[in-house]
Amino acid sequence: MLNKPLKVFWLSAEAAPLAKVGGLGDVAGSLPKALHKAGIDIRLALPYYGSIKTPAKLLLKGLRMSIAKKSIVFDVYLTTLPGTKIPVYLIKHPLFRDLEVYAKIDALKHFSLWAKASLTLITALGFIPDILHLHDWPAALATCFLPEFKEDYPAVFAGTKVLYTIHNLANQGYDKKNNLNPMIEGIRRADYINTVSPTYAREILTKKYGVRLEKILLKRRQNLVGILNGIDTDLFNPKNDSNIKYNYSVKNLVGKTKNKLALQAELGLAVDKQKPLLAFVARLSWQKGIELFSDSLFDNLIIKYDAQFIFLGDGDSKYKKYLSKFVRKYPRNIKVFFKLDLSLAQKLYAASDFFLMPSQFEPCGLTQMMAMRYGSLPIVHSVGGLKDTVNSSVGYSFKNYTAVDLSKTIGKALKDFSSNPVVIQKKRQNAMKKNFSWQSAARQYFKLYQKMVK
The missing domain is CATH 3.40.50.2000 (Glycogen Phosphorylase B;)
Structure with missing residues (x-):
């Protein structure tokens, strides 16, 4: 046979x-x-x-x-x-x-x-x-x-x-x-x-x-x-992605910075490459760890690093209300888009410095791989496929599913971003070199x- x-x-x-x-x-x-x-x-x-x-x-x-x-x-x-x-x-x-x-x-x-x-x-x-x-x-x-x-x-x-x-x-x-x-x-x-x-x-x-x-x-x-x-590495490729304004590669990341500045301007965020930009792209459901984002997390990270957060996804109205309250508190730093939008998702992969995926459980996960293709460093709960694809050479992870652990892990990433650019650059290059083809x-x-x- x-x-x-x-x-x-x-x-x-x-x-x-x-x-x-x-x-x-x-x-x-x-x-x-x-x-x-x-x-x-x-x-x-x-x-x-x-x-x-x-x-x-x-x-x-x-x-x-x-x-x-x-x-x-x-x-x-x-x-x-x-x-x-x-x-x-x-x-x-x-x-x-x-x-x-x-x-x-x-x-x-x-x-x-x-x-x-x-x-x-x-x-x-x-x-x-x-x-x-x-x-x-x-x-x-x-x-x-x-x-x-x-x-x-x-x-x-x-x-x-x-x-x-x-x-x-x-x-x-x-x-x-x-x-x-x-x-x-x-x-x-x-x-x-x-x-x-x-x-x-x-x-x-x-x-x-x-x-x-x-x-x-x-x-x-x-x-x-x-x-x-x-993942489809032809579709998710910053070298030729028509959804992003500036194409780029692991050998030349200037285009990634330009995409960040362009998206900040488009979405009404402060246009500044020094401000860390974090993206979340997922269904708004109980699985995805949305409840780990707390007032204290945003208070700490926005006050200390002037961090910017963008959430994209559709789903449970409970989580829409939950995220909306943070937007009202920090309208200059947090943006939410309650929809499914492939084009915006790819703009976020290309523009963001970090990609948030604090899932309670994750059988595989695809978006962390997509984000890495574009040099966005994943911050993940170390479970399932997230554990299999994200280690310290390409991103950041936490073991205990708590708001405190998520906040600490994002804090470590933002500290590296502000004071250790060489570390961030190396992680970014490693992430983009990972082979996630089918x-x-x-x-x-x-x-x-x-x-x-x-």
Whole structure:
């Protein structure tokens, strides 16, 4: 089997730029490209959300299946991942018409239909997958239907192995009405399980990070691995990024300073390269450590260093109110933008001196890698993928999840900024030289695929 190209059928509820809510969309829009370059025949299936605007052609009309003894008819449209020849099959059904990605009600119903339709599609394509690569709880539902397909279509699925990738263990998709936890089904039924960083793979075996699934995961630990995500290093590249005003490289950082001054002026901050500029780009949720930012933290750092803070993200109204009170107190030093804005995010990576990521937990994290590409030094809580990507040579980290520890760590960084420019320059150069491309992850997935099909 290994003499032939590996065939992988990929199921994820997101894939940028077709449909994206968070980091899963970035992964699904990038990793398949690297796997394809490695010689893998990889194909993706997504629900045909009403929000998808990418042109697609009708491939198959009127495919039939049943769920809970109810007949279901759906169509399949074909497009490709932009810039590639990788097929993306869009499952069209009225259930997905009004969805952007995740349904607020009946999510289990929506994704069950997509999961079984995807397996039905495979039989219609004549595609015989070596690997069914499933991502997070929506795709885990495919494992509930797979035994039926293995029995009915042995020529297609008899040799198919399942890799289940956990991007965030906290999002389990539990359905109270049906008493079904898709995450548990994926963990129990998959041949192999992986998380998106080595440290997170170890953390979820503990009560602290296991989200009540640590006992189930401990039973599967021999088939659990961690593979660090990457980023699109072509998209996130200060040498040619069209979103930033001045391009630059690790060999010449003058452009970074110019970007800082330009953004300060644009956002109404004091224009001064000596004032430290710190950026935060994330969903506004309980995971991201927003509650660690306190009055005393801002009082100390603004009074002592005249530090400037910019927060970008959308999410929970509770955290919008929380951050807004600091803006009212320090309007000259703190700016907030409650939206998702890729262009502004990249301006922040390019302009900021430091990048704040005090997450309570972080399966991998992508934005710290993006920030480092632009020479913004990460200040992180040392957990999960943050621990795997940030050390003292490229940034700053703290172990205890407290407001005091975050404040002390930022204080150390700002002290270096004000009195040790050589240290900052060296860290900045080290950060920009780090290789976070998808090629490394693709090699590890390729090896895991091969191990699974032997």
